[in-house]
Amino acid sequence: MNKIDLRSDTATKPTPGMRAAMANAEVGDDVFGEDPTINKLQERVAELFGKEAGLLVPSGTMSNQICVKAHTQPGDELLCETTCHIYTWEAGGPAVLSGVSCRTLDGDYGILDLAQLEGKIRPANDHYVRTRLVCLENTHNRGGGRVYPIEKIEAISQWAVANGLARHLDGARIWNAIIASGISGKTWASHFDTLSVCFSKGMGTPIGSMLLGSKEFVAKSKRIRKLFGGGMRQAGIIAAAAIYALDNNFHRLEEDHKNAQILVEAINATPGLKLEYPKVETNLVWFEVSDSLGGGKVAFEKLKEQGVWVSQMGPNTLRACTHLDISRDQVIHTAKVLRSLAPKPVPVSA
Numbered sequence: 591m592n593k594i595d596l597r598s599d600t601a602t603k604p605t606p607g608m609r610a611a612m613a614n615a616e617v618g619d620d621v622f623g624e625d626p627t628i629n630k631l632q633e634r635v636a637e638l639f640g641k642e643a644g645l646l647v648p649s650g651t652m653s654n655q656i657c658v659k660a661h662t663q664p665g666d667e668l669l670c671e672t673t674c675h676i677y678t679w680e681a682g683g684p685a686v687l688s689g690v691s692c693r694t695l696d697g698d699y700g701i702l703d704l705a706q707l708e709g710k711i712r713p714a715n716d717h718y719v720r721t722r723l724v725c726l727e728n729t730h731n732r733g734g735g736r737v738y739p740i741e742k743i744e745a746i747s748q749w750a751v752a753n754g755l756a757r758h759l760d761g762a763r764i765w766n767a768i769i770a771s772g773i774s775g776k777t778w779a780s781h782f783d784t785l786s787v788c789f790s791k792g793m794g795t796p797i798g799s800m801l802l803g804s805k806e807f808v809a810k811s812k813r814i815r816k817l818f819g820g821g822m823r824q825a826g827i828i829a830a831a832a833i834y835a836l837d838n839n840f841h842r843l844e845e846d847h848k849n850a851q852i853l854v855e856a857i858n859a860t861p862g863l864k865l866e867y868p869k870v871e872t873n874l875v876w877f878e879v880s881d882s883l884g885g886g887k888v889a890f891e892k893l894k895e896q897g898v899w900v901s902q903m904g905p906n907t908l909r910a911c912t913h914l915d916i917s918r919d920q921v922i923h924t925a926k927v928l929r930s931l932a933p934k935p936v937p938v939s940a
């Protein structure tokens with residue numbers, strides 16, 4: 591069997607249909623706001639999430655970091671969960687790019703409860719940073735692709751508004767949250783001032799993310815995008831890929847979620863393998879390999895020998911992601927390979 595690449599849902603490649611859409615895209619200079627395909631995408635996604643405007647940017651990291659900068663001044667602080675992407679996987683962006691410190695709170699597999707945030711706003715006093723922004727992530731990557739319980743988001747959001755804090759959502763995989771929960775993009779987004787969404791996760795698009803917010807916020811962000819070197823020219827070819835993905839690859843995320851359940855079953859049936867968060871809700875399967883099976887590195891190598899590529903995320907931690915380019919047959923094969931990691935049952939002696 592060919593290589594089965596479950597390392598990330600960023601592994602998806604543009605299909606022939608998507609490539610044709612890209613080749614045929616009408617384009618213009620987007621720094622001048624003259625790319626019709628980008629304008630169309632920005633309007634469509636803004637509408638989908640009930641925001642006034644959107645801004646296409648090269649990556650989810652840039653999108654989040656532009657939002658952090660636009661919401662803050664140097665010397666401010668943001669509140670976030672310890673394992674969130676903005677803090678853990680964006681190369682120290684808040685500190686480097688915005689002069690902002692992150693106050694991290696340990697969540698329950700990525701999920702924060704309002705009680706953890708209460709009391710974390712610094713008093714107005716010359717000694718302290720200024721608490722300015724709350725960032726949440728949905729679905730939560732390191733938390734096991736969990737969908738944020740909407741009532742927790744509502745409570746945190748209301749508290750943030752009451753305390754004058756801005757609210758940003760890292761919605762790199764909000765698509766998966768929408769499909770898994772049946773809750774609309776508009777509803778999720780209504781609890782935030784701004785959000786960031788990625789087209790390059792699981793939907794076949796080679797590049798592209800979008801930040802969304804008020805017209806005023808997006809105008810401010812456009813200037814920061816320029817500052818960060820993310821102003822693009824005839825990037826309508828990217829927008830065309832995203833439009834194609836929304837039309838063709840968004841609703842099929844449900845298949846990825848079903849495929850992930852096949853891996854869940856295999857892991858649950860294999861002694862020595864254990865899911866991190868026991869209820870996999872979307873396409874990310876985080877699991878632990880016990881030392882008795884040799885730990886993460888040994889399992890990683892054994893899987894690779896049989897064509898199954900996963901990510902090693904810690905000494906005992908592996909992650910497998912299902913996505914557009916992974917067929918059901920490949921998932922079934924992967925499930926078999928996972929089960930084969932456990933030692934063979936001892937044969938009854940003759």
Ligand SMILES: *Cc1c(COP(=O)(O)O)cnc(C)c1O
Nearest residue numbers: 649650651652675727731760762
């Ligand atoms: C992938 C990801 C991003 C953005 O990643 P880029 O590679 O910069 O596009 C942001 N947040 C989360 C939760 C992610 O998983």
